[in-house]
Amino acid sequence: MKTGDNEGYKNVLLLWTVVACVVVALLTGLSIYFYDVSPKNVEITDSLIPRKEYQAIYLLPKEKHADDKYRLNDFLEVTSRLGIKAYAVDEISNNEECMDLIREYISRDVSIIVSPSPALNECINTAVKKYDNTKNVYFVSAYDRNLEKSDKLITFKVHQYQVYYLSGIIAATVNTETSENFFVVSELNEDAYRNINAFTLGVRKYKKNGIVKVIVLKSKNENIQYSQLIEAQKRNPDARIMTADYTDITVDDFCEQKMYYCIRYDKDFANKYFLSNIASVQVDYRGFFSRVLSRTVTNSFESGNYLLDVSTGTVRITNFNEGIIPPNTMQLLDLALYRFMIANNDNIFSGPLYDNEHRLRLDKGNSLQDEPNDIFSMDWFVEGAVLEHL
Numbered sequence: 383m384k385t386g387d388n389e390g391y392k393n394v395l396l397l398w399t400v401v402a403c404v405v406v407a408l409l410t411g412l413s414i415y416f417y418d419v420s421p422k423n424v425e426i427t428d429s430l431i432p433r434k435e436y437q438a439i440y441l442l443p444k445e446k447h448a449d450d451k452y453r454l455n456d457f458l459e460v461t462s463r464l465g466i467k468a469y470a471v472d473e474i475s476n477n478e479e480c481m482d483l484i485r486e487y488i489s490r491d492v493s494i495i496v497s498p499s500p501a502l503n504e505c506i507n508t509a510v511k512k513y514d515n516t517k518n519v520y521f522v523s524a525y526d527r528n529l530e531k532s533d534k535l536i537t538f539k540v541h542q543y544q545v546y547y548l549s550g551i552i553a554a555t556v557n558t559e560t561s562e563n564f565f566v567v568s569e570l571n572e573d574a575y576r577n578i579n580a581f582t583l584g585v586r587k588y589k590k591n592g593i594v595k596v597i598v599l600k601s602k603n604e605n606i607q608y609s610q611l612i613e614a615q616k617r618n619p620d621a622r623i624m625t626a627d628y629t630d631i632t633v634d635d636f637c638e639q640k641m642y643y644c645i646r647y648d649k650d651f652a653n654k655y656f657l658s659n660i661a662s663v664q665v666d667y668r669g670f671f672s673r674v675l676s677r678t679v680t681n682s683f684e685s686g687n688y689l690l691d692v693s694t695g696t697v698r699i700t701n702f703n704e705g706i707i708p709p710n711t712m713q714l715l716d717l718a719l720y721r722f723m724i725a726n727n728d729n730i731f732s733g734p735l736y737d738n739e740h741r742l743r744l745d746k747g748n749s750l751q752d753e754p755n756d757i758f759s760m761d762w763f764v765e766g767a768v769l770e771h772l
Contacts, residue, residue, distance in 0.1 A: 436679045437467045438494035439487045443501040444475050449665065453498050456667040464675055466494070480505035488519055494678055496522045498538075503529055510535050520683050522674055533685045536674055541691035542573070542627070543580035544722050545663050545699040547730050548715055549645045550584020552660055553623040554592055555711040556643060560620040561589055564642075565767075566597045566611075567627050575760040577627045580730055582767040588714075594767045595621060599632075607632040610772050615640065617770070623660075643706065662701040669696060692722045738763040 440457055442450055454470060461468040469487065474480050480502050484495055497506050503526045510532045513519045523529060525539035553563050565581055567574040578596055585592035597614050599607050611632070615621070625645035626633045637644035637658040646662040670690055677683055690696035702712070721729070735744035743762070744750065763769070 435467065435491075436465070436494065437469070437487075437490070437492040438496060438675070439483075439492050440468065440470045441474055441480060441483065441495065441497040441499075441502055442470065442472045443499050444473050445501060446499070450498065452665065453667050457496060457671050460668055460671040460675055463672075464679060466675060466679065474502065477502065477505040477508070481508055484509045488513065488516070493518045494520050494522070494675065498522075498524050500524050500526050506535075520678055525687055531685070535685055536683075536688060537686075538670060538688040538690055540665060540697065541689065542663065542665065542697055543576045543730065544692045545697055546577040546625070546627070547580040547584040548699050548718055549625055549661065549663065550581040550586075550592075550594075551588060551714055551718065552584075552645065552707060552711060553581070553625070554585045554588040555708055555714070556660060556706060557589075557623045560622055561591050562593045562595060562618055562621040563623040563625070564597055564614065564618070564621050565594050565625055565627075566599065566633050568599055570596075570598050570769075572760055574627060575762065578767050579760060579764040581625065582764050583730055586766050592766055596763070596767055596769045597772065598769070600772070604632045608636060611636045613772050614770055646701075659701065660703050660706055661699055664698045664700055665690065666696055666698065669694070692719065736765040738765050738767055740765060 438457075438461055440454055442454070458468055458470075469492070471483055474483065480497075484505070487495070495506075495509065497503070503523060506521055506523045507529055510521055510530070514532060514534060520534055520536070521532075522536045522538070525537040529535065529537060557563060563581075563585060565578050567578070578594065582592070582594045585594060595614065595618055597610065599610060601607060622643060623645070624633065624637055624642045626647055634644065634646060636642065642658060643660050644658050645660050667690070670688060674688070692698070699715075704712070729749055731744070731750035733744035733748045734742060734746045735750075737743050743764075
C-alpha cells in the first residue's frame with residue numbers, strides 16, 4: 383500500500399471514530415420523556431442501560447387527578463434511570479377492564495403494577511389477592527383504608543396540609559389590606575377539606591378575622607371555570623389572594639390578568655406567571671418511586687404504607703417571590719418548617735378548634751391525629767372557611 387493511501391485510510395478511520403463517539407455521547411445523555419394521555423397504551427423503553435430486565439406498568443383511570451401528570455413523569459424518570467421497561471395505560475373505565483389489563487401484562491412478565499389513583503383500588507384489592515402467591519409480582523397504590531394489607535402491596539399517602547398551612551401564613555402577611563382570600567378546588571373531598579382547613583388556620587394565626595372563601599369549580603370547561611371566578615370576584619371585591627390545591631391554567635390566567643396574588647400548585651406555572659406568583663406548592667414523587675422500585679428490583683421489596691410529607695422532603699413550598707413576601711414572613715416559615723421537620727411537632731389541628739358554625743370540634747389540649755384517621759376523615763370546615771355557592 384502506498385504511503386498516501388495509508389494516510390488516507392488513517393484519516394477515514396479517525397473520522398468514523400469521532401462520529402461514533404459523538405453518537406454514543408448523544409445516546410447516553412438522552413433523557414427526554416413525554417406525557418400524552420391520548421393513546422390507549424404508551425410504551426416507554428430504555429435500551430441504553432443493559433441491566434437485568436424488569437417491567438412495570440402504570441395504570442390511569444378515565445377520571446384523573448391533576449397530580450397524575452407529575453406522578454407519571456417522576457415514575458418514568460425513575461424507571462429509566464433504573465433500567466426498568468415501563469408501560470403507561472390510560473383511560474381505564476372500570477375495575478373489570480383494570481383486572482383484564484393486569485392479567486395481560488403479568489402474562490407478559492410485568493412484575494411491578496403501579497396504580498396511584500384510589501378510583502382503581504377495588505381492582506388492586508382483587509389483583510393482590512389473585513397474585514398473592516405469584517413470585518415477583520408486586521403492587522403500589524395510593525392509600526385507602528379499604529385496601530387490605532398484603533406482603534405484595536405498598537401504599538402511599540401524601541400530607542399536603544402542612545404546606546397549605548404555611549401558605550396561609552404567607553397569605554395573612556402579604557394581604558395586609560383585607561381579610562378575604564380565595565381557595566379553589568376541583569372537588570370537595572377529604573383532601574380538599576384538610577388542605578382548606580390548614581390554609582385557613584395558617585391565615586387566622588396571624589390575622590384573627592381572616593376569611594377563606596372556598597370555590598368549587600363546577601366544570602372542566604375553561605370558559606365556565608373563568609366565569610365562576612369572575613362571579614366570585616364580583617361578590618367578594620376585597621379578596622386579593624388566591625390559591626388552589628391542583629394545577630389549573632384557568633386559575634393561573636385569572637390571577638395574572640386580574641392582578642391577584644397566587645400561591646400555585648406547580649413550580650412550572652409559578653415560573654411562567656412570575657408577576658402574580660407568591661410561592662408554589664410542589665410534590666416530588668421521584669424519591670418515593672426510586673426507593674420502592676430499587677428495592678423491588680434488588681429483591682428487597684418492603685410492603686406497608688409510606689408517608690410523603692414535608693419531613694420526608696417530598697412535599698415542598700418553594701419559588702418564594704421575595705419581592706412580595708415580607709422578610710419577617712420568611713422567618714415565620716422557617717420556624718414552622720423547623721417544627722414540622724426537626725421537632726416533629728405538627729400541632730396544626732390543635733384545640734380549641736371550632737367549625738364554621740362555631741361548634742366546638744376539639745377541646746383545648748387535644749389535637750387531631752393521623753391515626754385513627756382523624757385528619758384523613760375531615761368533612762367539615764374550620765371557623766373562617768366559607769363555601770361560596772356560585
